Amino acid sequence: MKSAITFLIAARRCEIRELEQLALSCDLVQAVSELVHLLQSERGTASLHLASPDARFDAQYASHVSATQAAEAAVCQFLDGLAPDPGPASAGGARLLTRIAMALHALAGLPELRAQVSAHPCAAAEATQRYTRIVSALLALVFEAADIAVDPAVSRLLVSMFNLMQGKEFAGQERAAGAVAFATGGVDAGTAQTLAGLIEAQEQCLHRFEEFGSDACLRQWRALEAVMPLTELERFRRRLMSSVSGAGLDRAMADAWFACCSQRLDLIHRAEVHLAQGLKDECARRIAGVRAELGDQEGLLVTLSSVEPEMQALQRTADAVDGQFASSVGGAGMTGAVVAQALGPRLTRSIVDTLQAQSRRLQQVSDELTAVRAALDERKFVERAKGLLMAHHGVGEDEAYRLLRQTAMNQGRRLVDVARALLDMSDLLPPKA
Amino acid sequence: MKSAITFLIAARRCEIRELEQLALSCDLVQAVSELVHLLQSERGTASLHLASPDARFDAQYASHVSATQAAEAAVCQFLDGLAPDPGPASAGGARLLTRIAMALHALAGLPELRAQVSAHPCAAAEATQRYTRIVSALLALVFEAADIAVDPAVSRLLVSMFNLMQGKEFAGQERAAGAVAFATGGVDAGTAQTLAGLIEAQEQCLHRFEEFGSDACLRQWRALEAVMPLTELERFRRRLMSSVSGAGLDRAMADAWFACCSQRLDLIHRAEVHLAQGLKDECARRIAGVRAELGDQEGLLVTLSSVEPEMQALQRTADAVDGQFASSVGGAGMTGAVVAQALGPRLTRSIVDTLQAQSRRLQQVSDELTAVRAALDERKFVERAKGLLMAHHGVGEDEAYRLLRQTAMNQGRRLVDVARALLDMSDLLPPKA
Numbered sequence: 001m002k003s004a005i006t007f008l009i010a011a012r013r014c015e016i017r018e019l020e021q022l023a024l025s026c027d028l029v030q031a032v033s034e035l036v037h038l039l040q041s042e043r044g045t046a047s048l049h050l051a052s053p054d055a056r057f058d059a060q061y062a063s064h065v066s067a068t069q070a071a072e073a074a075v076c077q078f079l080d081g082l083a084p085d086p087g088p089a090s091a092g093g094a095r096l097l098t099r100i101a102m103a104l105h106a107l108a109g110l111p112e113l114r115a116q117v118s119a120h121p122c123a124a125a126e127a128t129q130r131y132t133r134i135v136s137a138l139l140a141l142v143f144e145a146a147d148i149a150v151d152p153a154v155s156r157l158l159v160s161m162f163n164l165m166q167g168k169e170f171a172g173q174e175r176a177a178g179a180v181a182f183a184t185g186g187v188d189a190g191t192a193q194t195l196a197g198l199i200e201a202q203e204q205c206l207h208r209f210e211e212f213g214s215d216a217c218l219r220q221w222r223a224l225e226a227v228m229p230l231t232e233l234e235r236f237r238r239r240l241m242s243s244v245s246g247a248g249l250d251r252a253m254a255d256a257w258f259a260c261c262s263q264r265l266d267l268i269h270r271a272e273v274h275l276a277q278g279l280k281d282e283c284a285r286r287i288a289g290v291r292a293e294l295g296d297q298e299g300l301l302v303t304l305s306s307v308e309p310e311m312q313a314l315q316r317t318a319d320a321v322d323g324q325f326a327s328s329v330g331g332a333g334m335t336g337a338v339v340a341q342a343l344g345p346r347l348t349r350s351i352v353d354t355l356q357a358q359s360r361r362l363q364q365v366s367d368e369l370t371a372v373r374a375a376l377d378e379r380k381f382v383e384r385a386k387g388l389l390m391a392h393h394g395v396g397e398d399e400a401y402r403l404l405r406q407t408a409m410n411q412g413r414r415l416v417d418v419a420r421a422l423l424d425m426s427d428l429l430p431p432k433a
Numbered sequence: 434m435k436s437a438i439t440f441l442i443a444a445r446r447c448e449i450r451e452l453e454q455l456a457l458s459c460d461l462v463q464a465v466s467e468l469v470h471l472l473q474s475e476r477g478t479a480s481l482h483l484a485s486p487d488a489r490f491d492a493q494y495a496s497h498v499s500a501t502q503a504a505e506a507a508v509c510q511f512l513d514g515l516a517p518d519p520g521p522a523s524a525g526g527a528r529l530l531t532r533i534a535m536a537l538h539a540l541a542g543l544p545e546l547r548a549q550v551s552a553h554p555c556a557a558a559e560a561t562q563r564y565t566r567i568v569s570a571l572l573a574l575v576f577e578a579a580d581i582a583v584d585p586a587v588s589r590l591l592v593s594m595f596n597l598m599q600g601k602e603f604a605g606q607e608r609a610a611g612a613v614a615f616a617t618g619g620v621d622a623g624t625a626q627t628l629a630g631l632i633e634a635q636e637q638c639l640h641r642f643e644e645f646g647s648d649a650c651l652r653q654w655r656a657l658e659a660v661m662p663l664t665e666l667e668r669f670r671r672r673l674m675s676s677v678s679g680a681g682l683d684r685a686m687a688d689a690w691f692a693c694c695s696q697r698l699d700l701i702h703r704a705e706v707h708l709a710q711g712l713k714d715e716c717a718r719r720i721a722g723v724r725a726e727l728g729d730q731e732g733l734l735v736t737l738s739s740v741e742p743e744m745q746a747l748q749r750t751a752d753a754v755d756g757q758f759a760s761s762v763g764g765a766g767m768t769g770a771v772v773a774q775a776l777g778p779r780l781t782r783s784i785v786d787t788l789q790a791q792s793r794r795l796q797q798v799s800d801e802l803t804a805v806r807a808a809l810d811e812r813k814f815v816e817r818a819k820g821l822l823m824a825h826h827g828v829g830e831d832e833a834y835r836l837l838r839q840t841a842m843n844q845g846r847r848l849v850d851v852a853r854a855l856l857d858m859s860d861l862l863p864p865k866a
Contacts, residue, residue, distance in 0.1 A: 002512055004538035011530035018527070079435055094451070095795050097444035102788050105437035355535050360820070362528050387793070 043131035051183035106137035152368035167205030175261035385419035476564035525581025539570035585801035600638030608694035615687035818852035
């Protein structure tokens with residue numbers, strides 16, 4: 001018969017496997033962060049390439065494409081390296097695998113998009129939007145990894161990482177939109193509103209990144225911020241915003257704008273690289289910690305096994321003494337009492353303490369995870385509200401988001417509050433078209 | 434390179450493995466429900482045995498013990514049949530395994546308890562309390578199984594099952610307390626309060642059981658209720674309660690009380706047996722459902738593979754046509770376009786639809802699980818508040834519960850509200866003794 005200790009050890013092994021799965025997710029997030037960074041560069045160049053009448057961005061675009069392809073190959077290689085049928089049904093495994101499937105499906109559209117960008121048969125705005133959708137599928141994967149992580153400390157870092165990546169993506173969208181504006185010499189009211197929204201969203205994400213980041217990451221972030229061209233960026237932003245009121249933009253500035261934004265994006269990416277390393281270290285630390293505790297518990301099991309012959313000898317004696325009573329009523333009754341004495345209260349005590357400590361720890365882990373995951377609720381509500389609008393209004397994702405944002409601006413409410421109000425009212429919406 | 438479809442199928446397989454794990458948990462719950470039922474009978478007989486001066490319960494106790502031992506062996510056999518190192522790190526696996534370890538540790542104390550009951554060196558109240566702690570460890574296992582279940586429909590049934598088992602346990606405690614009262618000829622104020630609390634708690638649990646049970650289970654429950662000796666039970670309860678005010682109890686009624694309660698407990702157990710079967714059926718139904726969908730998706734994969742030679746031929750042509758352009762800029766660019774054409778919008782559409790449907794479904798599953806699990810929060814708050822009191826007051830579990838209940842009664846508030854208030858104030862509590 002398996003003992004309590006056997007299952008306690010199985011529980012620990014189960015935790016280790018969960019953490020190992022989590023470490024794999026973190027490796028994937030790292031590879032995805034690299035790919036997203038290069039896709040963002042490619043998108044920026046593509047928008048310049050399409051907006052500009054001359055062909056001076058051709059070579060630049062081609063070199064970006066091959067860099068992205070290398071990062072894409074790295075992600076695919078990682079995915080190919082996963083077990084053919086990823087064995088363990090880890091927590092939320094199906095959700096992460098579905099996000100991977102969706103990201104791969106989005107990536108499969110890249111070759112066609114690149115062909116169109118190269119041959120100029122699509123507009124800059126359309127190309128940007130299509131790149132953005134691919135990046136968005138990759139970010140959704142990182143979001144899911146954060147949401148299903150089973151360790152609070154790692155989960156916090158993944159929430160921090162997701163927000164850094166999402167903030168950087170808003171910065172990348174700002175670069176692309178600004179590049180089009182400079183290349184075409186002006187900004188219309190709609191673009192100005194988009195730019196303002198992107199700047200605000202960046203700040204929110206970077207705030208969340210700082211809130212959930214480790215102290216080490218934050219120190220590195222401060223150092224990186226110190227060398228970011230933030231003053232220059234603000235000056236460009238002011239120029240863009242004032243061009244709405246008729247002031248034309250100097251087309252020659254497009255390169256400088258792009259370079260300034262790119263410098264910042266590269267520095268944000270440096271922070272991502274630090275954070276990804278921090279994630280790997282944290283996973284390794286947690287796995288080592290549980291392994292060490294498991295070692296101690298296996299020691300306990302060895303102690304128990306070593307007294308087993310003694311226990312069996314005692315049992316034989318006890319059975320003989322208990323005689324008919326033991327066999328008819330108490331079973332191994334008195335034997336149990338004798339064995340408990342033989343084991344000594346110290347050993348029994350240490351089993352009880354270990355069991356209770358493990359139970360309390362798992363409860364605490366569960367509570368902390370719930371708290372960290374609450375930080376992800378905001379995006380979930382917005383995503384669900386978008387889905388609702390898409391289904392009921394028969395519009396696309398971008399239009400659904402625009403509708404939500406517009407309503408929030410008109411009513412002076414936060415986006416998430418409008419999303420929640422909509423979801424709460426969903427039963428009152430007209431049936432699907 | 435693995436495709437989106439490969440990961441979609443992996444996601445489905447992952448779901449199937451999770452459901453198979455869940456089916457195993459349900460089998461365990463079924464075996465545990467059997468064991469708890471017999472432990473409850475054994476506890477009832479033990480309390481009569483210890484309270485009664487004569488030896489007329491000896492044979493009855495012995496026969497209960499051997500019945501329980503058989504059920505215990507069935508649970509252990511099931512646990513021994515689990516993979517030696519339960520492979521998959523299923524959701525919450527570590528938590529369930531820890532609960533199993535705690536239940537096994539509690540069960541290991543049975544032989545000693547039985548020996549003491551048989552030899553009469555412990556009081557009826559103490560024996561009852563020790564049996565109750567063992568049952569409580571088994572119920573905590575069922576609770577955990579309900580809390581970590583990954584399928585909303587199965588989760589609902591497990592919540593229903595837990596509440597039925599917990600309600601029955603309160604009924605079993607009532608039987609034991611009443612048996613002592615009848616055997617000793619009277620009830621003190623404390624026992625009367627305990628009995629009233631047990632009756633109220635039973636009603637709450639049975640209400641929850643009905644709320645989360647399936648229609649089929651409820652129909653069976655109504656039929657069972659119709660044959661329960663409820664009028665007789667209420668008459669006995671009235672006698673017990675009025676004995677506080679001095680009216681002595683007829684000791685000869687002990688047998689009739691025990692028989693009446695036992696009849697009801699046996700009928701409640703019949704409902705448990707139905708519900709356990711319902712759980713097995715539901716698991717099987719869900720697994721069959723996901724398997725069928727997986728079959729469809731694998732069909733899609735076969736379709737994709739069958740057009741692969743055609744795709745590769747197209748790619749070679751396209752590469753030749755695209756020439757230098759394809760290799761320098763667009764990569765497999767034009768090829769991608771051609772392939773997309775070759776696959777036809779219908780196939781691409783069906784992949785997108787499948788991916789989106791899967792993503793929506795998993796989101797919905799996650800939402801529904803959150804809603805069902807909220808029904809378990811109440812007990813979690815009470816358990817945590819108890820833990821807090823145990824740590825800060827240095828008292829045992831029973832005393833901590835009594836303190837909570839007393840506070841709730843004094844303040845006319847619900848137990849769960851007092852527990853939450855205590856947890857909210859935990860930072861203000863004095864440091865641990």
